[in-house]
Amino acid sequence: MSFDFDRVIPRDGTASVKYDSRAEVFGRDDVIPLWVADMDFAAPPAVSAALAARAAHPIYGYTRHPDELGDALVDWLDARHRWRVGRDWVSIAPGVVPSLHAAVAAFTQPGDGVIVQPPVYFPFFSAITRQQRRVVENPLRFVDGRYGIDFDHFEACCAGGARLLLLCSPHNPVGRVWTADELGDLLRIARRHGVIVFADEIHHDLVYPGCRHQPLAALDGEDVITAVAPSKSFNIPGLGLSAIIARDARRRSALQQAFERGACGNHNPFSVAAFVAAYRNGAAWLDALLAYLARTREYVAGFVARELTGIRVVPGEGTFLLWLDCRGLGLDDTALARLLVDGAGVGLSPGTLFGTGGSGFMRMNIAAPRALIETALARMRAALRG
Numbered sequence: 001m002s003f004d005f006d007r008v009i010p011r012d013g014t015a016s017v018k019y020d021s022r023a024e025v026f027g028r029d030d031v032i033p034l035w036v037a038d039m040d041f042a043a044p045p046a047v048s049a050a051l052a053a054r055a056a057h058p059i060y061g062y063t064r065h066p067d068e069l070g071d072a073l074v075d076w077l078d079a080r081h082r083w084r085v086g087r088d089w090v091s092i093a094p095g096v097v098p099s100l101h102a103a104v105a106a107f108t109q110p111g112d113g114v115i116v117q118p119p120v121y122f123p124f125f126s127a128i129t130r131q132q133r134r135v136v137e138n139p140l141r142f143v144d145g146r147y148g149i150d151f152d153h154f155e156a157c158c159a160g161g162a163r164l165l166l167l168c169s170p171h172n173p174v175g176r177v178w179t180a181d182e183l184g185d186l187l188r189i190a191r192r193h194g195v196i197v198f199a200d201e202i203h204h205d206l207v208y209p210g211c212r213h214q215p216l217a218a219l220d221g222e223d224v225i226t227a228v229a230p231s232k233s234f235n236i237p238g239l240g241l242s243a244i245i246a247r248d249a250r251r252r253s254a255l256q257q258a259f260e261r262g263a264c265g266n267h268n269p270f271s272v273a274a275f276v277a278a279y280r281n282g283a284a285w286l287d288a289l290l291a292y293l294a295r296t297r298e299y300v301a302g303f304v305a306r307e308l309t310g311i312r313v314v315p316g317e318g319t320f321l322l323w324l325d326c327r328g329l330g331l332d333d334t335a336l337a338r339l340l341v342d343g344a345g346v347g348l349s350p351g352t353l354f355g356t357g358g359s360g361f362m363r364m365n366i367a368a369p370r371a372l373i374e375t376a377l378a379r380m381r382a383a384l385r386g
Contacts, residue, residue: 001284005041005292006369022347031347032376037172037321039235039367043274044285047234050277051270063269065092072279073228073243080205080283083218091244091252094264096202096227099244100127100166102258103198103225106251108133113162115195117149118355121172124200125355128166136162139356140174145314145325147174151185158193165195170203170213173354173363174323175316177211184219191223196251199226202242205233205286207318208294222247225255230278232319233286235367241271293320296366296373307381320367324348327360329384336362343383346376 011019018036023029042048070090077083093099100123104114110132116124117138128135138154140147158165167186170177178186190197199216207213217224229242246252259265300322301313310328326336333352340346340362351361366373 001045001288003044003285003288005289006371007042008369008371009040009042011040026341026347028341028345031341031345032372032379033347034365034368034373034376035347035349035363037232037319037365038237039320039365040369040372041235041289041367043235044278044282046281046285047236047274047277050273054269054273060269063267063272065267066272066276068276069272070243072276076279077215077228081213081215081218083215085245086247088249089245089247089252091246091256092267093227093242093244093255093259094267095240096200096229096231096242097123097127098259098262098264099227099242099255100124100198100200101131102255102262102264103166104128104131104133104164105261106254106258107196107198108163112164113157113160115154115157115162115165116355117154117168117171119173119351119358119361120166120168120354121200122353122355124166124168136160137356140171140176142357145312147171147176147314149178149182149186151189154186155189155193158189158195162193162195165190165197167197167199167216169199169201169216170207170318172203172319173321173349173351173358173361174314175319175321177207177213177317180214180219183214183216187216187219187221187224197224199224201226202229202232203319204228206290206293206320208290208297208316211317213318217245217247223251225251230275230282234274234278234282236274236278239268239271239274241267241275293367296370297322299370300364300366300373300377303377307377308384310384311380320365322364322366323351324362324364325360326362333359336360339383340380343386344376344379346379 018033113134113136114128115136138157141150204213217226226245231237312325314323349363351358
């Protein structure tokens with residue numbers, strides 16, 4: 001099948017956070033928005049067809065989780081990631097961010113330490129601080145243009161009494177796809193100190209050639225809880241349905257109780273239809289998407305290297321997000337944001353959102369038609385030369 005990722009689909013006026021919040025976030029409503037992590041591509045035709053079919057039934061009542069949800073996910077993980085998951089390990093959840101909150105609530109007590117590895121997706125921090133837990137930072141090491149885990153420091157964090165690690169794999173925003181060796185070392189250290197690992201693997205399907213996503217729990221995951229969702233892979237994040245995979249029944253029960261305490265129980269019929277359709281019939285679309293994103297990634301990297309003196313692209317191994325090292329411009333974060341927004345009319349996510357190590361960086365969402373990316377880069381070039 002052929003999929004048109006070059007098609008420009010207007011999103012203004014659709015209550016899109018990415019587009020309709022531009023004036024609020026950037027102070028002007030005409031920036032090219034390359035910030036929020038959703039895609040400017042039409043969802044897979046199979047998903048649209050499933051939603052249309054469900055919409056044709058005129059009653060949209062309370063909706064249960066049919067067995068087909070878990071079955072579709074289990075089959076997908078086996079076929080796509082060679083991870084054989086027991087059907088009873090799967091629980092349906094209202095989203096990965098709510099699952100972060102539920103994990104912190106279920107496995108720690110107020111005052112306990114929870115490890116994060118910044119610069120990292122900012123809801124990791126709020127899931128901890130909003131529940132009166134302590135953020136324990138194990139900053140990633142940035143050496144020779146590549147990020148890695150500081151294992152000695154991680155061990156010290158675990159030995160210091162932390163109870164839980166929130167792992168981002170593949171990593172948002174730096175784009176690392178952790179290797180099996182890296183994850184194995186991480187898991188052994190965590191297990192040695194009794195630290196539970198919650199692995200946010202929402203970007204698990206978005207990996208570029210030459211890399212392979214390794215599900216952490218597939219290594220030996222008795223103490224690992226994994227969160228996955230079709231939302232990033234198939235551009236349906238607004239439908240808000242995810243899954244949690246945990247081999248230990250006690251951990252599944254603890255998470256379910258945390259969701260119940262937060263009154264997170266109901267889901268809508270459209271999220272159910274889209275979830276099944278994506279995992280059952282979205283593979284060809286995803287393969288085409290990955291090929292398109294890979295070409296865009298190479299285009300951006302080449303353009304930045306040639307034309308944007310002072311900015312470097314950190315080589316991304318996964319996700320549709322690129323981490324731009326702008327420190328060579330010699331600007332503070334306020335001036336950097338002003339240059340991009342006021343000078344270039346481009347809206348990126350400031351690195352400071354992602355915590356320690358984010359200053360001087362910007363996150364760029366490349367999941368948009370190539371023409372839009374080209375225009376954004378041309379504007380950035382003009383601003384830098386201006």
